[in-house]
Amino acid sequence: MEHFDSLALRRILEAFPGAVQATHAAFGDATAQVERGSLLEIMRLLRDEHDHAVGIDGVVRDVTDERKAREELVFAREAAEAGSRAKSAFLANMSHEIRTPMNAIIGFTEELLDQAANLSAPRETIDALNTIQRNGDYLLTLLN
Numbered sequence: 001m002e003h004f005d006s007l008a009l010r011r012i013l014e015a016f017p018g019a020v021q022a023t024h025a026a027f028g029d030a031t032a033q034v035e036r037g038s039l040l041e042i043m044r045l046l047r048d049e050h051d052h053a054v055g056i057d058g059v060v061r062d063v064t065d066e067r068k069a070r071e072e073l074v075f076a077r078e079a080a081e082a083g084s085r086a087k088s089a090f091l092a093n094m095s096h097e098i099r100t101p102m103n104a105i106i107g108f109t110e111e112l113l114d115q116a117a118n119l120s121a122p123r124e125t126i127d128a129l130n131t132i133q134r135n136g137d138y139l140l141t142l143l144n
Contacts, residue, residue, distance in 0.1 A: 041061075042058055110133065
């Protein structure tokens with residue numbers, strides 16, 4: 001591995017203030033990455049055969065579309081999470097609102113079935129009450 005020239009790296013960073021990343025690669029290359037508005041500049045220190053800094057090589061890339069896509073993705077994720085929270089809150093509230101009267105219907109149906117059996121009610125009445133009870137139990141199972 002080559003000798004790392006911290007002065008050369010400092011010069012790169014001074015030339016590109018606001019660098020968000022400075023690294024030392026496996027072969028001792030000093031690099032700097034700077035974002036300026038919608039541009040991304042990546043610079044690398046060039047060395048001669050004696051390991052002396054002789055220049056800077058780099059690229060400048062427009063990152064407007066990438067930044068916009070990233071922002072849209074964050075917005076979409078936040079919107080989906082908010083929708084999920086709203087759905088969960090709605091279902092919890094509706095579940096409670098339905099469960100309370102459903103328990104009353106099931107309890108009242110059980111009471112009517114007991115009375116119908118004691119009074120020898122017609123078979124159609126008992127069948128209808130059994131249907132109400134069965135469907136009420138089914139709905140409670142779904143809610144739970």
